[in-house]
Amino acid sequence: MDSTPVLPFGHGLTYTTFTHEGLLVDGPVATGDLFSASVRVRNTGDRSAADVVQLYARDLYASVTRPMAQLLAYQRIDLEPGEEATVTFRVPSALLAFTGRTGERVVEAGEVDLWVGPSCAEKESVARLVLTGPDHVVSASDERIARVSVDRSVASV
Numbered sequence: 504m505d506s507t508p509v510l511p512f513g514h515g516l517t518y519t520t521f522t523h524e525g526l527l528v529d530g531p532v533a534t535g536d537l538f539s540a541s542v543r544v545r546n547t548g549d550r551s552a553a554d555v556v557q558l559y560a561r562d563l564y565a566s567v568t569r570p571m572a573q574l575l576a577y578q579r580i581d582l583e584p585g586e587e588a589t590v591t592f593r594v595p596s597a598l599l600a601f602t603g604r605t606g607e608r609v610v611e612a613g614e615v616d617l618w619v620g621p622s623c624a625e626k627e628s629v630a631r632l633v634l635t636g637p638d639h640v641v642s643a644s645d646e647r648i649a650r651v652s653v654d655r656s657v658a659s660v
Contacts, residue, residue, distance in 0.1 A: 510622075511622040511623050511624035511625075512572070512574070512622060512623045512624075513555070513557050513574070513620075513621065513622035513623050514621070514622040514624075515555060515621065515622075517552050517553070517554070518548070518550050518552055519546055519547075519548025519549065519550040519551075519552040519584070520546075520547045520548040521544060521545065521546055521547060521548075521552075521554045521582070521621070522543075522544070522545045522547050522627065523542050523543070523544055523556065523619040523620060523621075523627040523628045524542070524543050524545070524627070524628050525541075525542060525543045525628060526540060526541070526542045526617065526618065526619050526628035526629060526630040527539075527540070527541045527542075527630065528540045528617055528630040528631070528632050529632070530633070531633045531634075531635045532596065532632065532633070532634055532635065533596075533634070533635055533636045533639075534596055534610045534611065534612055534634045534635070534636050534637070534638060534639035535596060535597075535610065535636075535639035535645070536595075536596055537593055537594060537595050537596065537646070538593075538594055538596065538632060539591055539592065539593055539594075540558055540591070540592045540594065540617055540619075540630065540632075541589055541590065541591040541592075542556065542558075542589070542590055542619045542628055543587060543588075543589050544556055544580060544582065544587065544588055544589075544590055545582070545585070545586070545587040546582035546583060546584055546585060546586050546587075547585075548584060549584050550584060551581065551582070551583050551584065552581070552582065553579055553580065553581045553582075554579070554580055554582065554621075555577055555578070555579050555580075556577060556578045556579075556580060556590045556619060557574060557576075557577045557619060557620065557621070557622070557623070558574070558575045558576045558577065558592050558594070558617065558618075558619055558649075559572045559573060559574055559575065559617065559618050559619070559620070559623050560572075560573045560575050560599060560615050560616065560617050560632075561573065561615065561616045562599065562601075562611070562613065562615050563613065563614045563615065563616060564613050564614065565601065565611055565613070566603060566604060566611060567601060567602075567603060567604065569601060571623075572623035572624075573599075574623070575592070575594050575598050575599075575617075575649060576592045576594055576598075576649035576651060578590050578592075578651040578653065580653055586655075588653050588654060588655045589653070589654040590651065590652075590653050590654075591651070591652045591653075591654070592649055592650070592651055593649065593650040593651075593652075594649045595645060595646040595647060595648070595649070596610045596634060596639065597610060597639075597641045597645040597646060597647050598647065598649065599615060599634075600639075600641045603638075607640050607641075608640070608641040609638050609639065609640055609641065610634065610638065610639040610641065611634070611638045612634050612635055612636055612637070612638060613633075613634055614631055614632070614633055614634075615631070615632040615633075615634065616629065616630075616631055616632075617629070617630050617631070617632055618630075
């Protein structure tokens with residue numbers, strides 16, 4: 504039997520349409536630091552509605568097999584027709600940690616694809632994060648909660 508889910512993770516329905524464009528990610532970031540990812544969200548339909556902006560990641564070359572999509576953060580945002588806002592995620596790299604071959608939780612240096620879309624299967628806006636430096640062993644002192652801010656001061660149509 505086919506094991507493909509009927510609907511991908513994050514799938515939802517709405518009475519309008521949204522676009523997610525211009526995903527920007529910090530330049531190279533150390534494996535133990537925070538990084539920022541910002542995306543413009545626009546209500547392109549003719550009704551007021553809420554969108555759930557979802558930030559996903561995929562580690563491209565890890566030392567162990569990693570998931571095809573990992574939800575890092577999300578934010579629900581209400582937008583009027585034609586309204587646009589910028590959603591910025593401040594994400595601790597510890598959210599990219601996994602149990603390595605030594606049994607420790609680690610963030611490895613390398614490239615990570617990030618994307619925003621209406622579900623994990625739809626990549627509307629894509630960027631690449633580069634993690635540098637030695638591998639970071641995650642400890643209890645590492646931050647593990649993504650922070651989100653919404654800027655509605657961008658020009659709306």
